[in-house]
Amino acid sequence: MSPPDLLNLSDVTVTFGGGIGKKPPFVALEGFDLAIPSDRAEIIAVAGESGSGKTTLGRVILGMTKPDSGSVTFAGDDIWKTRLVHSKGYLRNVQAVFQDPFSVFNPFYPVEHLLRMPLKMFRIARSRAEQDTRITEALRQVGLRPDQVIGRYPHQLSGGQRQRIVVARALMLRPKLIVADEPVSMIDASLRANVLENLKALRDQHGISILYITHDLATARQVSDRLYVLYRGRAVETGTAADVIGLPKHPYTQLLMSSIPRPDPNTPWPAEAMPKSEIGRGDRTACVFIDRCPSRMPQCALQPRAFALENGRSVACHLYAPAPSTAVA
């Protein structure tokens, strides 16, 4: 038997609010499955609009949000049942890189302090010399010159430099998995490539898997192996990044791809594919995309299950049901 997955999410649902006499709860994530293998490192992109549940997914994996139902296992252990989530070991193995490199730093401490702290806390390097070696090594790996950044304060660094320091910090701890939530959205386009290259290097040289949460399909295509497209808490399409972005099947993925402004004045946005009004959240028995879907059909009144296609791809849309009789899952 193959070893258990590094991380496995099975039928995970997260809701917020609700209760007796209140509005129905807001469903942030529904019936979500994800398996990150332990035998190879992968970059898995999670794409979707704001409110689609991408950040909630990141928080579930980091153990910051407990799912209402479903299980989260790490190397075969349920992180909530075994209380693994409360251990330092889990924190060390699953690291985070957040969106805003300007707010994650304590402005009163120089970079050196920020990097030395986790080494002490996790008892990774005891002697100062050993700590120094680790710190300089990690900074070099993300393309920073240690002597130029180590004594500086956060406000003296650019966004790209800060984000690379966060990546270096994660790298020093040798985690198994990094959750990177929009790591480059606040960085200038010219510096994005550097940070993304750093993430790829973590996968290729250090065997670290990365969950890359983003709304930018262009960068997802460039760095990731697999892609999950989320819409209103559901994975509507999954598969290899090249397949899904190269030939999107779900109407929502198609809408996303056609909405990306191409850097070519001679390739204008294609004709309007959606009504201008943004529709409020309807009930959840129907397909989550029904309000905006151009190919709406009667059977869309029932939520489609994820239909498996070739090459590990799956699409939650009745258009891809194998035969009419199986349309209702």
Added chain:
Amino acid sequence: MTADPVLTIQDLSVSYRIAGQRARAVDGLNLTLNAGERLGIVGESGSGKSTLALALMRLHKPPAIIDSGRIVLGGTDILKLDKSALRQFRWSEVSMIPQGAMNALNPVIRIRDQMADTIRAHRSDLSGKQIAARIDELLERVGLNRGVADLYPHELSGGMKQRVCIALAIVLEPKLIIADEPTSALDVVVQRVVIETLKEVQTQIGAAMIMIGHDMGLMAQSVDHLAVMYAGRLVDIAPIRDFFAQPLHPYSHLLISSLPSPDETRPLAGIPGMQPPLLDLPSGCAFNPRCPAVQPICKKVAPALLPSGLLRKTACHVVAEAHDVAA
């Protein structure tokens, strides 16, 4: 037909005074803009694009100071207006959709009252009924339901809030709309709706527009001319099609080639190096330490912004030389 520009900026310099030193965030900038025209301004953070936008409305605050120059909009020299004239001038002649504008809506006041407030401040002649009718009309123009007027900001999605801000910007039909990263917090689907709404209303009222941002793809879909700022200076300006078909300034070239493509997989290419700090600019061309085409002269003499084609101007020694040879 006269082609009098609606906006003329002459030799504008804005600097921040910090610890006895002067950081030139906008350095000797010249621009003209005709009615109905859309100009995009791109540049890295710190290149001076937002400072320029604020200075155009004289909304810059100390330590920023306008050192010199003239800003003429519709015949009025903005820098000469006194306080009360400036108050009337802002919003009625030039309006702004600032970065993260949707977060600027007052959370405890209904959309209707926020819009009415703006109209009343400038048009004391309108009755309550007329104002109400105007609000309905404006909301419809930006593709929102009239009922939105009676909602609070938190009841709207990001895209809807941003469209309310567009409605507010055109409330007095200004001659110029400045949009500073109008869609930076929105996803691509909503971004497209917002940009198309903005273009539509801007065309309807015949205003000129300056759109500031760093998304080259969005610029390609939105503006007629594109200007590039680097370390406070305008280094390249061209009609949008020419800009993408044949970028002239080496920095413009890198800006285009560093874009990740959704349509093909190819190695990511960044722009090497960093923008220099304004207080410590290299001698000569500010871009020379990062420039792949750098020449000895670039380290000594700062290049002037010179014509480099039809309606094009570029500040680069290499481009100027090639253009001279060709001419």
